[in-house]
Amino acid sequence: MLSDNKEQQKSPKRRFLLILGVAAFIGFCILGLGLIFWDDIPFDIPKTQRTIYGSVILVYAVLRFSRYFRKDPDEN
Template sequence: MFNLNFFKQKSPQQRFLFILGLTMLLMYFAIGVVLIFTNILSLDPDKFPKQYQIAFGVVLIVYGAIRFARLINQKDSD
């Protein structure tokens, strides 16, 4: 799983990419939550019905979780 010593041994480039991956996870999660629970985006209900908004939000959250799992389980290539 997540090993803090492995994170300390990474190069600065690998650490940056790890933090960028975490940021993208938060972005996917935030957009998914906004689509599901709020009406901030003011999408046209005729073109993008509420059930599709919920489905797309769930897909974004699941995709973010899959990317996070791959990021955590990534092995050092060196």
């Protein structure tokens, strides 16, 4: 019974990296959405460039977050 539960639990390293990945994902999403929708941004960047930069940051956040769910070849 305990061996079944141990196989399903994540290692402390994996758990920490998941928490860190979720925090980074949320941070990048806030940054990307802030660039896209914040009208009074204190930078002198045209709206189209802000939209492009924000979109690139959002795509990066999704790609980075999706890497956390791939299984490492070292892990069983």
